[in-house]
Amino acid sequence: MKQPVRLTVVGGGSWATALVKILSEGNVHIRWWLRSGPDAEHIRKFHHNPSYLSDVRISPRKVRVCTKVREALKDSEFVILAVPAAFIEDALKGVKPEDLAGKSVVSAIKGMIPAQNLLVTDWTEQTYGVPADRIAVIAGPCHAEEVALEKQSYLTIASQNLGCASDVAQLLSCRFVEASPIDDIYGVEYCAVMKNIIALACGITHGLGYGDNFQAVLVSNAMQEIRRLVDKVYPVHRDLSASAYLGDLLVTAYSPFSRNRTFGHLIGRGYSVQSAQMEMNMIAEGYYAVKSIHEVNRQYGVEMPITETVYTILYEKTSPVTATNALKGMLK
Structure with missing residues (x-):
């Protein structure tokens, strides 16, 4: 044997x-x-x-x-x-x-x-x-x-x-x-980091009371945001509609099992970062990732309104309502 x-x-x-x-x-x-x-x-x-x-x-x-x-x-x-x-x-x-x-x-x-x-x-x-x-x-x-x-x-x-x-x-x-x-190790890894940030955004907006229509537009725009970043960081031909990219984003953005979506939902409902972390028994990677991507993007200058919205809410203590209202006008 x-x-x-x-x-x-x-x-x-x-x-x-x-x-x-x-x-x-x-x-x-x-x-x-x-x-x-x-x-x-x-x-x-x-x-x-x-x-x-x-x-x-x-x-x-x-x-x-x-x-x-x-x-x-x-x-x-x-x-x-x-x-x-x-x-x-x-x-x-x-x-x-x-x-x-x-x-x-x-x-x-x-x-x-x-x-x-x-x-x-x-x-x-x-x-x-x-x-x-x-x-x-x-x-x-x-x-x-x-x-x-x-x-x-x-x-x-x-x-x-x-x-x-x-x-x-x-x-x-x-x-x-x-x-x-x-x-495509770099494309997969950057997409895995980004999908947690997007799930935070989905959770925040869901916690604020936004519905499925808005979530669909948010995720569609997020896919474009992810494409801009990975094409800048590691420009190779890739099909971002494949399950390793789009599939991973969708399940993390929509699933009730998603700890990042859950964390974001608590923030949208008015929890502080510390209170949301205490409420959960697991780590939401997106909380740390959004700060890293914000700092990495200083080098690349990619347009990332969803990422920046999550960053301002979590690290600059901008009101989720105020930040999301500003984001709404940037989505198409």
Whole structure:
């Protein structure tokens, strides 16, 4: 029998739990790093994550839980990062370049490193010396909650090295998930960052009482905004109507499972940023991402009215009503 593929999953949240479930469908051995000692011990004893997607059974035969990240990385062929971008540096604290040497690193993170305004893939390459052809990105459209229910889902795996993308896609394909490879890693990663910002905008306007008609126009304009940015940052031919781009945007903008839409909805209803964060048990990547994109766009000067509206609401404390009224006249 073929030897199991050795994997490490870094992160203990809902998306990490969903990825462990998907990967466990194959011939694998997973070392799963969690920050929380009590959660790790609970998984060892009872075979489910007590904090996220608690109905998902964790196979004790295929999954070994760790709380020491360097131990979790030993002997793995693939390392999947599934920690919010704002906390990945802390999660990998103490990890050295040699710990990732020879491994393929896969980002399941839909955000940017806040202090440096870097894509996670660029940060991984610069910080740990992982070659670009051994780095990949997981894109949706796919919500962890539907993976837990084994609803039919689709993933896109992007890498500059199509062979690397194909290897990861094979690992993430199972009876309820179809995964396909592409080579537009920067387009996919920027779109993944942007769709969370747009979901915040959708949530804010929904919280203010805007209906489906406005949401449709908002998302249509958002797609144009995303196109302007990715064409400026990484100008290659791409079909933004594909599921890795448009599909991921739609599910994040409209789904009740979207934590970014939920966060935005709370802001639209009058919650402060701090109150909205306390209300939620999960991180909304878009909150950090909109500041990073705002700062990155100083270099490119792309017209991004929706992004700037969200930025002014969250970081300049502009009233959502005032900011949205100004945005309405810019949409077509």
